[in-house]
Amino acid sequence: MIAFNKYYNQFNILSISLVVISLLFLIFKGLNFGIDFKGGILIELRSTDSKVNVSSLRDRFNQMDLGDVSVKKFGNETDYLIKFENKDNKKNIIEEVKKNLDKSFGNNIDFRRVENVGPKVSAELLRSGIIAISVALALMLIYIWIRFEWQFSLGAICALFHDVIVTLGLFSLLGLEINLSIIAAVLTIVGYSMNDTVVIFDRVRENLRKYADIKIFELTNISINETLSRTLITSITTLLALVSIFIFGGEILKGFSLAMIFGVIFGTYSSIYIANTILVRLNVSQKTILKDEEKN
């Protein structure tokens, strides 16, 4: 049996600092919102012309006076991702850009993907993204509250907030882009982290009924160990699937799968070192669950 409980304090301090650091990053550095949430234009283009490279593209775009333009390689040697604000809200901006590029590079440029999100839509998408995550957290809270005692709910919710905040904090730190698929990833992380926590809690509660004389400090450790191989196997298979998406699934899914990979790792960690320690700190005992069962 691994003595997870020996490190409860250390890891709690670590988690609290991670959350605080993440919050500081989120407040002061902020998130790198993509055009879904910020508005603007994204063009993914492919060119077989050797004249086309990041700097020649950047020159070309800067001449068009589009404001802040970002030009990046995107996966392949021949693919580029260009993003800019459409500050004057010009109607035919994409056609103008295309014409302009064709003029300088000949007709060797193929627009593989174009996204143009107006300011009104991006504001709505951001709002609905925030609502979606809030509703998800609220629903999880209600669900776990129905299923378990309040001490357990508190533990699970703390674990959830930890995972969401630290994942977003990491995105802020690394300057990775937040777009619609990241919202999907965060929601899935919420589901996954909850799932992981609930499995251990289920065992904790079962053991609470079984052993009246074991203190919660020991009991959580027993429960973690009993469910450990399941926790690891599921995390590993999920990570295998995610790593496969990350490596082979194409550029578009990179952000999504990376967010999920972080989330699964944090989720696994938090169900061991956050959810359980809260039970210990709230001094949950057999009485806690029996009292509740009498009431029902």
Place this chain on the structure above:
Amino acid sequence: MLYFSKLKIIFILIISLFLILIASSNLFKFDNNFLKRNINLGLDLQGGSYLLLEIDNKPVIEQKLQNLTITLRDYFKGKNIKLVNFILQNEKILFKVNEKDKQKVLDIFNDKKSEINPYYERFKSHQLEITEENDFLSVIFSKQGLIKLKTSSQEQALEIVRRRIDEVGTNEPNILKRGNDRILVELPGLDDPMRIKTLLGKTANLTFRFVSNNNEDSFGNEKLNYEDEEGSEFVSKRIILSGDNLLDAQPRMDSEANETVVTFSLDRVGAKRFGKATSKGIGRQLAIILDGKIISAPVIQDTIAGGSGQISGGFTFQSATDLALLLRSGALPAPLNIIEERTVGPSLGQDSIDAGIIALIIGFILVIVFIIVKYKIFGIITNTALIINLLLLVGVLTLFEATLTLPGIAGIILTVGMAVDANVLIFERIREELKNEKNRLIAFDSGYSKSKTAILDANITTLLAAIILFFMGSGPIKGFSITLGVGIFTTLFSVYFIARLLTVLYISKNKNKEIVI
């Protein structure tokens, strides 16, 4: 938990085989209509264009209020009440009236049987709201009045948008209402939406008006530019003829002038008016105006009585075709703005499919190998259930002809990764039970029953996340929520029916041998 009745086994087999058969219809062509189903590919996989259009209702509201000022003046004149100092600004009419008549006016507006301010019984609201503002009375559309106006202009716009897109002839466009002032257009397979965007960007408000001799911006005149931005003309505000009177419009090569023109034919009312105007106005210039810009302003040579004519204006064949198309399909009630556009070229779509399938195959193999190494014989059972799970998932998606997007493929891969969770929970539990329980059957049975709540909890939480995504997400993300959500049900089915059935078969065959999980 271990007993299966014969009936149940047959039931499980029928469901599985049925769904697998449906799934296979993505690969083979069936003649049967019921089996002839396919998973729809989302725009991000097959390529295509997604456009979200917003109707700019401001001109409509102002036009309506403009008309209303005349109606109000005439109506109250009939009641011997004089309304003066009309001002139209910020979607609001302001006017003055004698102090003694004020209450009368207010009463007429607020009467449920009012002739000028319709009352909607269903919404308990009038169309217009009247309030006192300093010396003025102010009239605006009420909340319900505005909603009515918006939905009606949305309905008209939807019809016109549909006609224009149908005329261009793209395959299976999807044109839907969103809210009360938006229209969503999905155009599968279209990689360059430029033409459609140009066509939808035009209100196509056509009018024929005389060029005025009076060269000043006065009440009855306005200065309009030519479409090519070269020169302008003072044009009368009086409309001789509008696009509403048009029956048909076609591009044609005018061999005499050697240029492309648009010919049109008018309905009876239009023909009469056109005839009258051209006979009176011989020698005058008649301006043909589209969306506030003059296309051309030819001098009338002769009376045009036949109800048909032609518009020239230095068109190319393409621009003449487009103009004819716009005139045929009619004018939009209000300008449309494209507020969101997402276009994926077919080559990227195919690349995404390829990448998604490779990621799925590799992810699948990795998980399968890991499980075999971990669980040996029970790994084979888990993997069999996993493969069937995948087929069932594809089967259900095909059955409902769901739309598969790139995030949707990610959802399937994720399902593969998470689906083993339930079996792992069960096997780990059985392992524990086997330590204390000598009777294998009892150990297996309690392993299944004791792991049940954890499995249920785990899947409900994921399902909750998927449901929220379904309702909040758009397009591609919705595709993810669908595969994730459906995956949960097929996972539970494959774990509790397929894997359990296989487990039962295995232990009843090996009654006397040692079983190790």
